[in-house]
Amino acid sequence: xSTLPTAARSRRATxxxxxxxxxxxxxxxLLPAGLLFLAFLxxxxxxxxxxxxxxxxxxxxxxxxxxxxxxxxLTNYLQAITxxxxxxxxxxxxxxxxxxxxLTLGGALLFALLLDLPRVRAAQFSRTAIFIPYAVxxxxxxxxxxxxxxxxxxxxxxxxxxxxxxxxxxxxGGTLYPAIANIAIWSGIGFNMIIIYTSLRGIPDEIYEAAxxxxxxxxxxxxxxxxxxxxxxxVLTGLFSLIGTLQLYGEPTTLRPMTTEIxxxxxxxMKIYRDAFARDDIWLASASSVLLAVGTLILSxxxxxATQRSAFGGDDRA
Amino acid sequence: MKRRTLLxxxxxxxxASASLAACGTGTGEGPVTLEFWGWGATQKPxxxxxxxxxxxxxxxxxxxxxxxxxxxxxxxTTRAGNSPDLALxxxxxxxxxIVAGVAADxxxxxxxxxxxxxxxxxxxxxxxxxxxxxxQDAGPQCFTYNRARLDExxxxxxxTWTEFADAAEQVKDADPTTRLATFAPAEFGAFAGLAQQSxxxxxxxxxxxxxxxxxxxxxxxxxxxxxxxxxRDLVTAEPILTPEWNSKLIKGQVLSFPAGMWAPGVIAGVAADxAGDWAIAxxxxxxxxxxxxxxxxxxxxxxxxxxxxxxxAAAFATWIGTAEEACRIQIRxxxxxxxxxxxxxxxxxxxxxxxxxxxxxxxxxxxxxxSTLPESTWGPxxxxxxxxxxxxxxxxxxxxxxxxxxxxxxxxAVVADMQDDGYEVTGR
Numbered sequence: 001x002s003t004l005p006t007a008a009r010s011r012r013a014t015x016x017x018x019x020x021x022x023x024x025x026x027x028x029x030l031l032p033a034g035l036l037f038l039a040f041l042x043x044x045x046x047x048x049x050x051x052x053x054x055x056x057x058x059x060x061x062x063x064x065x066x067x068x069x070x071x072x073x074l075t076n077y078l079q080a081i082t083x084x085x086x087x088x089x090x091x092x093x094x095x096x097x098x099x100x101x102x103l104t105l106g107g108a109l110l111f112a113l114l115l116d117l118p119r120v121r122a123a124q125f126s127r128t129a130i131f132i133p134y135a136v137x138x139x140x141x142x143x144x145x146x147x148x149x150x151x152x153x154x155x156x157x158x159x160x161x162x163x164x165x166x167x168x169x170x171x172x173g174g175t176l177y178p179a180i181a182n183i184a185i186w187s188g189i190g191f192n193m194i195i196i197y198t199s200l201r202g203i204p205d206e207i208y209e210a211a212x213x214x215x216x217x218x219x220x221x222x223x224x225x226x227x228x229x230x231x232x233x234x235v236l237t238g239l240f241s242l243i244g245t246l247q248l249y250g251e252p253t254t255l256r257p258m259t260t261e262i263x264x265x266x267x268x269x270m271k272i273y274r275d276a277f278a279r280d281d282i283w284l285a286s287a288s289s290v291l292l293a294v295g296t297l298i299l300s301x302x303x304x305x306a307t308q309r310s311a312f313g314g315d316d317r318a
Numbered sequence: 319m320k321r322r323t324l325l326x327x328x329x330x331x332x333x334a335s336a337s338l339a340a341c342g343t344g345t346g347e348g349p350v351t352l353e354f355w356g357w358g359a360t361q362k363p364x365x366x367x368x369x370x371x372x373x374x375x376x377x378x379x380x381x382x383x384x385x386x387x388x389x390x391x392x393x394x395t396t397r398a399g400n401s402p403d404l405a406l407x408x409x410x411x412x413x414x415x416i417v418a419g420v421a422a423d424x425x426x427x428x429x430x431x432x433x434x435x436x437x438x439x440x441x442x443x444x445x446x447x448x449x450x451x452x453x454q455d456a457g458p459q460c461f462t463y464n465r466a467r468l469d470e471x472x473x474x475x476x477x478t479w480t481e482f483a484d485a486a487e488q489v490k491d492a493d494p495t496t497r498l499a500t501f502a503p504a505e506f507g508a509f510a511g512l513a514q515q516s517x518x519x520x521x522x523x524x525x526x527x528x529x530x531x532x533x534x535x536x537x538x539x540x541x542x543x544x545x546x547x548x549x550r551d552l553v554t555a556e557p558i559l560t561p562e563w564n565s566k567l568i569k570g571q572v573l574s575f576p577a578g579m580w581a582p583g584v585i586a587g588v589a590a591d592x593a594g595d596w597a598i599a600x601x602x603x604x605x606x607x608x609x610x611x612x613x614x615x616x617x618x619x620x621x622x623x624x625x626x627x628x629x630x631a632a633a634f635a636t637w638i639g640t641a642e643e644a645c646r647i648q649i650r651x652x653x654x655x656x657x658x659x660x661x662x663x664x665x666x667x668x669x670x671x672x673x674x675x676x677x678x679x680x681x682x683x684x685x686x687x688x689s690t691l692p693e694s695t696w697g698p699x700x701x702x703x704x705x706x707x708x709x710x711x712x713x714x715x716x717x718x719x720x721x722x723x724x725x726x727x728x729x730x731a732v733v734a735d736m737q738d739d740g741y742e743v744t745g746r
Contacts, residue, residue, distance in 0.1 A: 058417075058740035064445060064523065064698075066419050067739060069397075152565035172716070258560045260503055260712040264705055277390050278705050279735075280414070 052287035076287035089268040097245040100181035108192035116200045131190035142254035171259040192237040199233035355382040356406035360651040364638045396420045403625040409442040410700045417698040421450040421620040427632035434640040438690040443618040451618030452635040453656035457578025459611045464573045466595035482602045486552035502558040503711035506704040513537040514612035521697030527742035533725040541721040555715045578614035583652045586672035594675040609689035706731040
């Protein structure tokens with residue numbers, strides 16, 4: 001009679017100690033990641049938000065009065081969204097994206113499907129060859145293509161001149177966007193191809209066997225089986241490409257000294273960099289960065305929502 | 319940022335320990351250690367020479383990037399309260415560093431130094447009677463040209479801008495693949511200098527408010543002059559120092575580079591094989607007989623507001639700017655010293671390696687330096703003006719639009735930015 005409550009008490013006590021241990025262990029494991037997240041993501045984001053509502057204003061009167069940092073409210077946001085150049089930057093991204101994204105993804109899918117054919121030759125060599133441009137750093141790729149595009153240093157122009165034809169200037173006029181997109185396509189195809197190809201290798205062989213028994217050719221298999229089954233990989237690479245497009249910076253910045261057509265504010269990130277580091281307006285740059293980040297997030301969510309049914313819907317039904 | 323803090327901490331450590339030691343023993347103060355930011359090949363030997371001669375004031379040199387980069391970093395570190403004690407800054411960025419509280423007023427520590435400089439050069443670092451820096455090198459604008467090619471084509475050296483336009487026409491007639499010069503839409507400093515030569519004052523802070531006049535009649539005249547040359551295809555309109563431009567320069571298809579006195583060094587870097595072909599001459603003038611030129615580039619050493627030893631720092635800045643030994647180092651490294659004594663030393667020496675065929679190189683340099691315009695015309699937001707200028711001019715050149723419109727755009731951007739910051743701006 002007296003033992004029962006004691007046992008119950010002790011059981012409760014043990015379970016209490018155990019539950020506190022159970023509570024402690026996962027949180028200890030989470031601690032490093034949590035601290036890193038706090039230090040390198042959460043705090044910088046909060047700090048950027050803080051900077052975005054601040055600004056420098058002159059304190060004393062007179063030509064050499066000192067400037068001090070003060071609260072300016074939403075002035076920076078207002079300035080960013082009413083800035084014609086900032087908005088024009090998004091327009092340029094659109095043109096660039098319309099050229100670069102479909103060609104990169106289309107090319108990557110095509111190469112992945114070709115490499116996945118049953119009797120393909122030199123697959124390993126081709127895979128490496130297609131992938132290697134991705135290993136070339138963006139700045140070096142841009143310099144390399146820049147030299148190839150400039151009339152005086154381009155081998156193409158040398159050949160044209162030997163044939164008695166006029167040379168072409170690629171970094172001006174209508175060929176500027178394709179020239180920049182070309183760099184991204186050249187280095188992006190390999191990376192995206194690897195993702196799609198890996199996804200293709202994960203498809204069980206039985207499905208192909210069944211399809212062949214039903215009389216499907218390689219073309220039909222690719223169209224009816226492979227592409228639908230790698231749709232999640234396509235969505236993923238599409239998302240990467242979209243974010244990559246919004247973050248376009250390295251290529252136009254590297255090419256800028258070579259042409260008069262790329263301004264310092266050509267794409268949003270370039271304008272943010274200029275505001276922060278050439279014009280010393282870190283506050284406007286913070287506000288623009290917040291806008292760009294929020295915009296990227298919204299677009300990503302829309303893309304995922306729009307493609308969810310076709311890409312991941314199968315899992316739900318199963 | 320982190321590394322900078324670390325550097326500052328390291329730089330600060332010896333001071334702290336030295337002063338602690340001094341307190342302990344009670345015998346005078348230990349050596350003072352100063353941190354100095356400066357770019358280019360010249361600063362390191364200058365600092366080494368100073369350290370060897372001044373054991374009581376030791377300077378630690380850091381290359382924190384070129385003029386624009388280090389100016390941005392200086393503003394950031396000043397806000398964080400850990401800027402270096404001294405820094406090299408370009409004259410155009412100095413006003414923005416003064417209003418950002420980076421450069422300290424060192425008038426009290428530089429008595430008598432003014433006499434070491436020509437008035438025009440000294441004024442580049444002195445505003446409203448207060449001195450914020452010691453000039454180190456100077457870049458008066460000159461006409462750096464491919465003398466061998468001009469001789470070959472039988473064209474005379476232009477001494478006025480009218481003659482320059484005629485010469486541009488003759489060059490094109492003599493060789494259709496060749497142009498006398500390039501109008502570089504992104505060269506803010508070059509255009510500002512030419513506008514100043516024609517009489518423009520872009521910023522005037524001598525009154526109680528700022529007067530901004532970037533699109534005034536004198537500047538418009540310069541823009542129209544170059545716009546006309548571009549329209550008639552007598553000069554190319556393209557960025558300079560690109561692989562494209564360098565290739566043309568090496569082929570002898572671009573025959574001159576009107577810029578600061580540092581231009582020969584730049585050409586030497588692009589086309590070392592052309593040594594002996596190039597020469598310098600006074601910049602063409604708007605009015606025959608005039609000799610006025612503006613500065614394009616050049617730099618001064620400032621003491622920062624964070625510096626705890628401004629007297630020692632000013633002594634260092636004065637020494638590397640005016641001491642004979644320092645001037646000899648500058649000349650050896652390719653700088654044109656700002657101090658009068660340095661320019662006199664240069665006169666005695668041989669021409670630089672790239673210009674060995676021009677016996678009177680230093681005489682011409684001294685003659686140009688002696689006729690520089692006396693006033694500085696830079697304002698607190700030169701960075702806004704230069705970035706707006708580069709984009710507006712590049713857009714105008716691309717679209718074939720009048721260059722004068724671009725000047726209006728710059729004027730509007732600069733005035734709007736200054737008003738946003740709370741400055742009173744007169745003019746327009």
